[in-house]
Amino acid sequence: MARPLHHPGTDDISLDGVLHALADPVRRSIVATLIEEGEKNCAETCDGLAPSTISHHHRILRESGLIRSEKRGVAVFNSVRQAEIETRFPGLLAAILRQHRTSEDAS
């Protein structure tokens, strides 16, 4: 049987981990897409990237506590732990994603 995916508890979500995870444009895009479009499987959010790269970015997001990943059959579905992140760091995710969208619009 496959090992269950590890997710940190809400209190173990660290500011270091969240900022490190979001210091990458691909990972910010994954989070922004999951918030805007709801739960998705890994492949859907990272069109055009190699499977190992997709998996790497999702692992960092999951280990930081930003996303929850759930295996269903052979697919893994991801969603942003938005309420928990908001409880832990009020306003932070919104502030970062606002800048991310602005930079994307400018590029």
Added chain:
Amino acid sequence: MARPLHHPGTDDISLDGVLHALADPVRRSIVATLIEEGEKNCAETCDGLAPSTISHHHRILRESGLIRSEKRGVAVFNSVRQAEIETRFPGLLAAILRQHRTSEDAS
């Protein structure tokens, strides 16, 4: 003559660089102290750390565009490029430092 210290221009300050620089509690403390207490030399902001560690953290902050470092004689004085960061990423630095102070109070 010593090489002048490199600082990125305002437009070259990247969200990736700023988030990476702030994904570390020592660097967040340096930035918070410089904002609260004004310009300081490296040693004053990092009491108890090894000189090479202090220098490493200030270099990352400088290269990300978060601080400006100015050599005067043998000392290097640092200040946060607060107005430039605010122009580039409105609200971001305040949102991150608010979380940093809250986590410090809790620990």
